[in-house]
Amino acid sequence: MGEIRQAAVRNNLLRLVSAESFDAIAKHLEFLELPRGFELSEPHEEADYAYFPESGIASIVARSPQGQHAEIGIFGRDGMTPATVVLDAGTDPYSIFMQVQGEGYRVRASILKQMLDEDAAVRVLLGRYAQALSVQGAYTSLSNAVHHIDERLARWILMCHDRTDGDEISLTHEFLSIMLAVRRPSVTTALHMLEGRKLIYSERGMIIVRDRPALEQFANDAYGECEREYFRLIGPFS
Amino acid sequence: MGEIRQAAVRNNLLRLVSAESFDAIAKHLEFLELPRGFELSEPHEEADYAYFPESGIASIVARSPQGQHAEIGIFGRDGMTPATVVLDAGTDPYSIFMQVQGEGYRVRASILKQMLDEDAAVRVLLGRYAQALSVQGAYTSLSNAVHHIDERLARWILMCHDRTDGDEISLTHEFLSIMLAVRRPSVTTALHMLEGRKLIYSERGMIIVRDRPALEQFANDAYGECEREYFRLIGPFS
DNA sequence: ATCCCTTTGTCTGATACCGTACCGAGCCCC
DNA sequence: GGGGCTCGGTACGGTATCAGACAAAGGGAT
Numbered sequence: 001m002g003e004i005r006q007a008a009v010r011n012n013l014l015r016l017v018s019a020e021s022f023d024a025i026a027k028h029l030e031f032l033e034l035p036r037g038f039e040l041s042e043p044h045e046e047a048d049y050a051y052f053p054e055s056g057i058a059s060i061v062a063r064s065p066q067g068q069h070a071e072i073g074i075f076g077r078d079g080m081t082p083a084t085v086v087l088d089a090g091t092d093p094y095s096i097f098m099q100v101q102g103e104g105y106r107v108r109a110s111i112l113k114q115m116l117d118e119d120a121a122v123r124v125l126l127g128r129y130a131q132a133l134s135v136q137g138a139y140t141s142l143s144n145a146v147h148h149i150d151e152r153l154a155r156w157i158l159m160c161h162d163r164t165d166g167d168e169i170s171l172t173h174e175f176l177s178i179m180l181a182v183r184r185p186s187v188t189t190a191l192h193m194l195e196g197r198k199l200i201y202s203e204r205g206m207i208i209v210r211d212r213p214a215l216e217q218f219a220n221d222a223y224g225e226c227e228r229e230y231f232r233l234i235g236p237f238s
Numbered sequence: 239m240g241e242i243r244q245a246a247v248r249n250n251l252l253r254l255v256s257a258e259s260f261d262a263i264a265k266h267l268e269f270l271e272l273p274r275g276f277e278l279s280e281p282h283e284e285a286d287y288a289y290f291p292e293s294g295i296a297s298i299v300a301r302s303p304q305g306q307h308a309e310i311g312i313f314g315r316d317g318m319t320p321a322t323v324v325l326d327a328g329t330d331p332y333s334i335f336m337q338v339q340g341e342g343y344r345v346r347a348s349i350l351k352q353m354l355d356e357d358a359a360v361r362v363l364l365g366r367y368a369q370a371l372s373v374q375g376a377y378t379s380l381s382n383a384v385h386h387i388d389e390r391l392a393r394w395i396l397m398c399h400d401r402t403d404g405d406e407i408s409l410t411h412e413f414l415s416i417m418l419a420v421r422r423p424s425v426t427t428a429l430h431m432l433e434g435r436k437l438i439y440s441e442r443g444m445i446i447v448r449d450r451p452a453l454e455q456f457a458n459d460a461y462g463e464c465e466r467e468y469f470r471l472i473g474p475f476s
Numbered sequence: 477a478t479c480c481c482t483t484t485g486t487c488t489g490a491t492a493c494c495g496t497a498c499c500g501a502g503c504c505c506c
Numbered sequence: 507g508g509g510g511c512t513c514g515g516t517a518c519g520g521t522a523t524c525a526g527a528c529a530a531a532g533g534g535a536t
Contacts, residue, residue, distance in 0.1 A: 062376045066459040070383040072376040087365040093373060093467055127325040127365075134372040135331060138300045138310040141379030145308040145419035148522075172483065181383035183524060188485060204483060204532060221304040229331055386492075411514065421494060426515060442502060442513065 004029055004105075011052040011077045011105065012237040013129060021122050025115060029105040034058075034098045040081050041096040049106040052080045056102015057163050059179060060133075061095045069095075070144065070181040072137040076102070076163030078230065078237050083133050085113055086126040099179075100160070100170055128233040132226070139226040144181065147222045150190040152180055154219035157200065157207060162227070162238075167209040194218070242267055242343075249290040249315045249343065250475040251367060259360050263353060267343040272296075272336045278319050279334040287344040290318045294340015295401050297417060298371075299333045307333075308382065308419040310375040314340065314401030316468065316475050321371050323351055324364040337417075338398070338408055366471040370464070377464040382419065385460045388428040390418055392457035395438065395445060400465070405447040432456070 006022045009015055014022065034040075034056050041047045043063065051058075053076050060073040060081075072094070075081070084092045116123045143152050156179060160169045173191070177184040191202045199215045201208040209215065216223060230237075244260045247253055252260065272278075272294050279285045281301065289296075291314050298311045298319075310332070313319070322330045354361045381390050394417060398407045411429070415422040429440045437453045439446040447453065454461060468475075 062380045062463075064377075064380055064384070064459045065462065068380065068384040068459060070380040072379050084369055087369045088362045089366055089369040089471055092369070093463060094376070124326045128327055130368070130372075131322060131325045131327040131330070134368075134375065137372065137375050137379060138332070139302075141310050141375060141382055142300045142302055142306065142308040142419075144379055144383040146302070146306040174483075181380075183526095184484090185486080186523065192485090202484095221302045221306060224303065225300075225331060233327055410512085412512095421496095422514085423495095423516075424493065430515090440514095 004031075009105075010054045011080070012234065013078075013080050013125060014052050014105070016125060016235065017122055021115075021119050024119070025107060025112070028107045028111050030107070031103065031105055034102050034104050036098055036101040038098040038101075039096070040098065041092070041094065043093050043095055044091050046091055047082045047085075047109050050080060050082060050085060050109050050112045051104055051106045053077050053102055053104035055165070056098055056104070057100040057160055058096055059099040060137075061097075061178075062093065063095060068181075069178065071179040072140050073133055074099070074136075074159055074163070075133070076100075077104075078163060078234075079129060079133065080126070082109070083126070083130040085109060086116055086123060086130055099175065100164070125234070132230045132233045135229045136226045143222050149180065149182055149186055150193050151219055151222045153187065153190045154194060154199070154215055155222040156180060157194075157209065158212075158215060158219055158223050161209050161212065167212075169207045169209070170205060171207055172205050242269075247343075248292045249318070250472065251316075251318050251363060252290050252343070254363055254473065255360055259353075259357050262357070263345060263350075266345045266349050268345070269341065269343055272340050272342050274336055274339040276336040276339075277334070278336065279330070279332065281331050281333055282329050284329055285320045285323075285347050288318060288320060288323060288347050288350045289342055289344045291315050291340055291342035293403070294336055294342070295338040295398055296334055297337040298375075299335075299416075300331065301333060306419075307416065309417040310378050311371055312337070312374075312397055312401070313371070314338075315342075316401060316472075317367060317371065318364070320347070321364070321368040323347060324354055324361060324368055337413065338402070363472070370468045370471045373467045374464045381460050387418065387420055387424055388431050389457055389460045391425065391428045392432060392437070392453055393460040394418060395432075395447065396450075396453060396457055396461050399447050399450065405450075407445045407447070408443060409445055410443050 004026045006019060034053060040051050040058055055077060057074055057076045059071055061069050062072050063069045081096050143155060173184050173187040176187045194200045195202050198210060199218060200210050242264045272291060278289050278296055293315060295312055295314045297309055299307050300310050301307045319334050381393060411422050411425045414425045432438045433440050437449050437456060439448055
């Protein structure tokens with residue numbers, strides 16, 4: 001702790017705060033592994049820590065009273081949790097957990113909160129991130145309503161690819177089916193479809209992007225809007 | 239202008255600010271009719287005014303590049319637009335327009351923005367409202383993904399009923415079909431279903447809630463979560 | 477190797493919903 | 507009180523997806 005160089009950090013939000021703000025927060029940052037399944041936040045519970053992933057992918061899932069669930073958004077080194085901290089909301093009703101393992105920094109939520117009170121620039125940045133996340137949820141909603149499974153799957157693979165270093169994404173069909181709120185066998189067939197078009201390779205527990213431009217073209221209407229909105233609100237990341 | 243009594247106001251957010259904050263904003267409030275179809279905000283355009291409805295219902299719709307669309311949330315006197323103002327986001331990608339005619343106040347966005355900079359309590363309130371709206375979007379997403387048309391329709395009627403004075407909601411099937419992102423005839427059949435169960439009456443251009451508790455029971459898994467979250471974040475309204 | 481467990485592939489029938497089209501009914505307006 | 511428009515009801519074939527079950531294949535541990 002206390003000797004993290006901002007230039008070496010990969011999390012986009014941590015990179016974008018001013019050097020002064022970064023120094024203020026850096027001494028409280030703790031680096032840790034984020035294994036698959038790691039819970040970053042549980043529904044209706046006040047989070048002890050805020051997490052800023054350096055790698056890996058986290059999933060935000062809403063659950064109905066009867067236990068139905070659907071993913072409303074994902075983030076990796078483009079984001080953080082809990083976004084509610086900047087809105088003084090205390091808790092949110094979501095499960096947030098690591099879906100592709102990675103690493104990241106965490107800081108006590110109380111410390112981050114205090115920083116936000118004192119540092120308007122950081123407050124603005126995280127506020128804009130909260131908006132980007134909300135827009136991501138909105139477009140997930142649209143996609144759930146109007147797009148076919150294979151398009152939604154393509155969208156989802158693209159969104160993961162954006163947040164991953166190579167072309168390999170480590171995921172099971174089972175997991176994908178939860179994320180897309182469809183049956184597991186539907187994922188299998190949809191993946192075969194994408195594989196047949198030579199857009200991806202699919203192996204046991206692994207999806208490999210083979211032709212990203214064609215994949216974007218296939219996802220077509222389902223991909224792009226909320227990425228553009230992130231770019232407008234926060235800026236580029238890669 | 240300038241002589242609006244806070245106790246006479248019906249918009250929940252305006253009611254909840256302190257008397258001092260209200261006095262500061264009241265002199266800038268302008269009362270106006272909000273006819274059906276009135277545009278409160280257009281996608282990617284900076285809004286000139288912020289609107290606080292006193293009655294009627296506004297709809298927030300996301301549009302895909304190809305022109306597909308789906309509703310992600312609604313608000314009436316429980317809310318305001320643009321929620322982005324508190325997040326310094328400038329614009330959002332949604333169409334926001336009146337769906338059931340009503341009345342409301344508006345204030346120049348620049349004035350509201352300035353107030354937010356100076357008044358932390360108002361900033362917190364609107365921030366929490368932004369969160370409530372985001373959660374509403376998340377549960378719309380969940381509903382789009384996992385619930386059947388008739389349940390979603392019931393949910394939607396309940397949400398409108400919450401924001402209406404009587405039991406009558408003035409809406410065409412066409413409009414409903416856009417909101418639920420389904421075919422118009424599907425709405426017709428679903429409404430018949432609800433009518434057959436004696437939960438509503440349905441007339442030309444009008445839906446009348448007949449048995450609200452039973453309607454809630456029917457909507458079951460689809461209704462309630464985001465209402466509870468609004469209550470937690472903001473408080474009751476009625 | 478052998479066992480076991482996770483993950484993936486495939487099948488069957490059922491169904492919710494779609495796209496499209498067409499017609500009837502209510503309502504406004506001259 | 508008829509013309510025309512909006513709105514609602516209904517019908518038909520088509521298909522994307524579901525529900526559930528089962529079998530095969532990969533991979534780790536003994």
